[in-house]
Amino acid sequence: MTTQQQVNQAQYQNKSEAYLNSQVHAQGIEFEKMQNLIQQHQFKRVLDLGCGGGHVTYQIAAFTEQVIAYDITPEMVNLVTTQSQQKGFDHVIGKVGAAEQLDFPVEHFDCVISRYSAHHWQSITQAIDEIYRVLRADGKVILFDIIGNSNPILDTFIQTIETIRDPSHVRNYSLAEWVQIVEQAGFKVETIEKQSLKLNFQSWVERMQTPVEGIHTIRYLQSKAADQVQQYYQIQQDGTFTSEAVYLVLSKT
Numbered sequence: 001m002t003t004q005q006q007v008n009q010a011q012y013q014n015k016s017e018a019y020l021n022s023q024v025h026a027q028g029i030e031f032e033k034m035q036n037l038i039q040q041h042q043f044k045r046v047l048d049l050g051c052g053g054g055h056v057t058y059q060i061a062a063f064t065e066q067v068i069a070y071d072i073t074p075e076m077v078n079l080v081t082t083q084s085q086q087k088g089f090d091h092v093i094g095k096v097g098a099a100e101q102l103d104f105p106v107e108h109f110d111c112v113i114s115r116y117s118a119h120h121w122q123s124i125t126q127a128i129d130e131i132y133r134v135l136r137a138d139g140k141v142i143l144f145d146i147i148g149n150s151n152p153i154l155d156t157f158i159q160t161i162e163t164i165r166d167p168s169h170v171r172n173y174s175l176a177e178w179v180q181i182v183e184q185a186g187f188k189v190e191t192i193e194k195q196s197l198k199l200n201f202q203s204w205v206e207r208m209q210t211p212v213e214g215i216h217t218i219r220y221l222q223s224k225a226a227d228q229v230q231q232y233y234q235i236q237q238d239g240t241f242t243s244e245a246v247y248l249v250l251s252k253t
Contacts, residue, residue, distance in 0.1 A: 029195065030144050030247050031059040034113060037140060037249065038063045043110035047134070049099055050117025054080030060113070061089040068109075069094045070102075099127035107136040115144040119162070119172050128185040132252065141187065141250040146197065146243045148172040149232075157229045158243065161218045166208045175246055182250055191249035201239030 034056065038046065044065040048056045051069040057080055061067050069080040069092055077094040084092035097103055099114075099121045112131050121127045131141055148171065149155040155174065162169040173181065179189055205215050222235050229235075234242040 028115075028144075030115070030142075031056075033193075033247065034060055034142055035063055037142065038111060041110070041140065043139070045108070045110050047102075047104075047109045047112045048080075049102075049112055049114040049131070050120065051080050052076055052116065054083055056113050056115050057084060057092055058087060058089075061087070061092055065091060067092045068104075070097060072096065072098050098122070100130060102130040102134050104134045106133055107139075108134045110136055110139050111142070112139070113142045113144075115142075116146070118143060118145045120168055120170055122170065124171075124173065124181055125185070128181055128187075132185050132187065135252060137252055139252070140190075141182075141248075143178070143182075143246075143248040143250070145245060146172050147178070147194075147246045148174045149244075150174050150176055153226065154229060154232055157221070157225060158233070161221060164214050164217050164221075165205060165210045172243075178246065178248065182248070186253055187250040188253045189248060190251055191247065193247040195245050195247065197243045197245045198234075199241055199243060201236075201241070 037043075038060055043063075045068075046060060046064050046066070047068045047070060048054070048060075049070050051057055051071045053076065054069055057067050057069045061084065067084075067089070069077060069084070071077050071080075074096050077096050081092060081094035084090075095103070099117070100123050112135055114131075118124060118127070135141060146158075148158060158172060159169075162172060175192070175194075179192075182189060205218070210218075219239055222230075222239055222241070225233075225235065
């Protein structure tokens with residue numbers, strides 16, 4: 001029996017360099033917000049949950065005493081620790097594991113950051129419960145991810161093309177779903193900031209090595225989508241489109 005976690009590992013085992021060099025992942029106004037929050041609260045021990053190519057780690061390492069770069073894919077973790085050493089960040093530690101089972105003591109971290117990872121988690125509620133457990137009482141959580149939509153027409157479209165592109169995709173949660181999930185776990189939502197994310201179609205599919213038939217299916221769905229969908233996602237002739245992302249800051253209640 002294949003688990004979602006095994007699907008994730010299989011999908012990302014040979015893509016670490018692609019994510020390291022991805023401009024979408026390497027850039028973002030959210031990095032400065034993360035740095036400011038860490039400096040403001042003088043957070044020392046930070047978990048980069050679902051570290052991927054390591055861009056969060058590289059952006060925050062200079063402001064912390066320890067960063068744990070944590071990911072379910074060993075190749076990703078190895079890449080981040082190697083890159084961190086080359087950048088002079090000797091206090092970055094790599095660890096392989098799932099978001100649903102964080103192998104750390106209670107209240108171990110000052111801050112937990114997860115960027116572009118949650119839509120892959122096998123159980124979002126279990127993962128958020130684990131984050132709550134390992135976060136100290138006055139710590140903060142920063143979550144950044146592409147979001148779904150409360151409108152079924154818009155939501156079905158984005159979830160479908162995401163899954164065709166990447167079979168490890170679970171769900172882009174809507175903002176309403178996010179708020180419900182984190183509040184149920186005991187978090188208070190302190191900050192909600194939406195931003196638009198333009199995704200170049202060619203690099204979007206190349207990064208995931210989407211097969212040709214998958215690319216054709218996505219382009220077919222884009223061409224047949226209702227005007228409401230085409231306008232909302234700003235679908236262009238070459239397939240390039242715009243998604244919505246959200247930046248959340250949470251604290252324990």
